Amino acid sequence: MIPDTSRVPGQEWLKGAIDGHIHACPHINARRLDALEAVRQAAAAGMRAIGLMDNFANSAGLAALAMRELGHLGVEVWGGLIMEPPAGGVSAQAVRIALDYGYGGPSGGARFLSFPTHHTRHTARQEGRPVAYIEQCFHVPERGPLPDPLPEIIDLAAERDVVLNLGHLSDSELVRLAEEAAARGVRRLLVPANHAGIDAIEALAGLGAFLEFSFFFVSHATQVGLTHVDSERHRIAAAPVEMLVDRIRAAPPSRVILSSDSGSALLPAPVESLRCFLMLLNAAGLHHEEFMPMVHDNPARLFRAG
Numbered sequence: 001m002i003p004d005t006s007r008v009p010g011q012e013w014l015k016g017a018i019d020g021h022i023h024a025c026p027h028i029n030a031r032r033l034d035a036l037e038a039v040r041q042a043a044a045a046g047m048r049a050i051g052l053m054d055n056f057a058n059s060a061g062l063a064a065l066a067m068r069e070l071g072h073l074g075v076e077v078w079g080g081l082i083m084e085p086p087a088g089g090v091s092a093q094a095v096r097i098a099l100d101y102g103y104g105g106p107s108g109g110a111r112f113l114s115f116p117t118h119h120t121r122h123t124a125r126q127e128g129r130p131v132a133y134i135e136q137c138f139h140v141p142e143r144g145p146l147p148d149p150l151p152e153i154i155d156l157a158a159e160r161d162v163v164l165n166l167g168h169l170s171d172s173e174l175v176r177l178a179e180e181a182a183a184r185g186v187r188r189l190l191v192p193a194n195h196a197g198i199d200a201i202e203a204l205a206g207l208g209a210f211l212e213f214s215f216f217f218v219s220h221a222t223q224v225g226l227t228h229v230d231s232e233r234h235r236i237a238a239a240p241v242e243m244l245v246d247r248i249r250a251a252p253p254s255r256v257i258l259s260s261d262s263g264s265a266l267l268p269a270p271v272e273s274l275r276c277f278l279m280l281l282n283a284a285g286l287h288h289e290e291f292m293p294m295v296h297d298n299p300a301r302l303f304r305a306g
């Protein structure tokens, strides 16, 4: 039974909204809800679409199944591939499979490809992992040609016109990778920018990238260590909401998307997380007229929502 939320402040902002970053796929720690329940709750809130993200597996199949079973509810669901080792790693073969993975028809196939989120040298260093672990993590060299299979993966993203999410990298790596991707014809670049510097945000926006900011980073989930990709617990640094508003305002409003990044059992369900995020941003001075395109038109344009 989904409770009546029609009189909850901010609930109306969710009508027609898109949350492209939900972790309701199976995980190694407890989830607040499963992927099908996430679709039902989004439908009850009148949302337009959700994107399923999974650090362990290509989520395009689960999204295709959700569309088959719950498409009649009117919420579009998409998935994609985060190139973490359990999902096949940074591999052109894993990418090719993800791009067609589903049951056939228009709702199948990855809508996004993401470079690693946790198995990057940048993240591993912040987590204080051993040198041998850090060494085998993904990174972008400062100069010289991009190593294989990066060019092939970038070309596949361009050819299939899917979103290319640059993953969790340092500012200089993000800018270098965005430059290469833009030069190779990728038109749908997305950068998680919760911790990005203002200079990097401006440079990335100048290259045509979309910048994403998520509820997770202002939430209480940043106050404890969580298992993210293995048995180790790591805390993800919080981003104070005032800093987030400054970063949001450093990018052109048409290039920002907001998401919940929720699904952990610690957090409210994604619909409520997104509402809380909008309420918080609003309370911190981001006006309703400013943030509405960031959960409606901008993600619709980026992800080609139907």
Ligand SMILES: [Zn+2]
Residues within 6 Å of the ligand: 021, 023, 053, 261
């Ligand atoms: Zn996430």
